[in-house]
Amino acid sequence: MPKLIWLNGNLVPPEQATVSVFDHGLLYGDGVFEGIRVYNHRVFKLATHLNRLYESAKSIRLNIPITLQDLTEATHATVKANGVQNGYIRLCVTRGAGTLGLNPFACPTPNIFIIVDAITLYPAELYDKGLAVITSSVVRNHPAALSPRVKSLNYLNNILAKIEAIDAGVLEAVMLNPQGYIAECTGDNIFIVKDGVLYSPPLHAGVLEGITMTTVLRLATEAGIEIRRPDLTKHDLYIADEMFLTGTAAEVIPVTKVDNRTVGEGEVGPMTQLLINAFKNLVSNNAPED
Ligand code: PMP
Numbered sequence: 001m002p003k004l005i006w007l008n009g010n011l012v013p014p015e016q017a018t019v020s021v022f023d024h025g026l027l028y029g030d031g032v033f034e035g036i037r038v039y040n041h042r043v044f045k046l047a048t049h050l051n052r053l054y055e056s057a058k059s060i061r062l063n064i065p066i067t068l069q070d071l072t073e074a075t076h077a078t079v080k081a082n083g084v085q086n087g088y089i090r091l092c093v094t095r096g097a098g099t100l101g102l103n104p105f106a107c108p109t110p111n112i113f114i115i116v117d118a119i120t121l122y123p124a125e126l127y128d129k130g131l132a133v134i135t136s137s138v139v140r141n142h143p144a145a146l147s148p149r150v151k152s153l154n155y156l157n158n159i160l161a162k163i164e165a166i167d168a169g170v171l172e173a174v175m176l177n178p179q180g181y182i183a184e185c186t187g188d189n190i191f192i193v194k195d196g197v198l199y200s201p202p203l204h205a206g207v208l209e210g211i212t213m214t215t216v217l218r219l220a221t222e223a224g225i226e227i228r229r230p231d232l233t234k235h236d237l238y239i240a241d242e243m244f245l246t247g248t249a250a251e252v253i254p255v256t257k258v259d260n261r262t263v264g265e266g267e268v269g270p271m272t273q274l275l276i277n278a279f280k281n282l283v284s285n286n287a288p289e290d
Helices: 024-028 046-059 068-081 156-167 211-222 234-238 270-284
Strands: 005-007 010-012 031-039 087-094 112-117 131-135 172-176 182-185 189-194 197-199 226-228 242-247 251-258
Touching (some): 005 068, 024 087, 031 270, 046 087, 068 112, 156 172, 182 189, 182 234, 189 211, 189 234, 211 242, 211 251, 211 270, 251 270
Parallel strands (some): 131 172, 197 226
Antiparallel strands (some): 189 242, 242 251
16 A cells, blocks of 8 residues: 555545546546556656657647646656555546536546556466466547547546456457557557567557567667567467567566467467566666656
């Protein structure tokens, strides 16, 4: 349990960190958020996360009422106040309290809160053995309806796919876009390896521009790995040599089964292992803050 939560400018104990039942974040999922890692007291890629937060907010006409610099300082202050060396930050901006009814302009003041806590998305042994996933029948949001590039507080689309995964006895689901191409998982981006080339769906497939994904792409480039980003189909997943997922909470996790087909040899593949090691190396000492 965190010691102190940052809420609208104050560090308060968790039991005092409350928002109104009239908050449109709660009533309609109207708001934006970021999930950010703390590695060795350093806030990993904070500037990139906050940039994405302000972009998500701009896209949904939500004015974040404090400056980027103040939010940066608030994030650091919350990490410090909780004495966290390694952990996870959840930074949310809700539309704020208003009247019943959708009109966001009836909500004068957004609520901003920052929680610093621990997170475990998948059991530790799966980082050695690999995860089993399914492809979901739940189609990822059409970018013209709600762009997956907006990291909004409304995750129902992903949650429905997650339920399907759990019902099928696995922990994660791959979601297709309305055209039937691979988009992303419920909370992670997806990569495959085929014949020594690294593949990930393009942004136009309707995916969140993952910060872990971007980091892994850069590490792959530095390692001289060829990268391609064409539209991918389920068949590409079924014949892949290797597969892995990336996300702030998940980091880099191998996938060894998809829709009951074994991926490659059913073990963590060499390129996946190389990128896991490169990512661990990047975050273990002086994790970059931008
Ligand atoms: N896709 C979705 C739908 C996500 O929710 C997330 C992480 N929250 C990601 C991808 C991965 O993004 P990032 O690496 O920035 O955490």
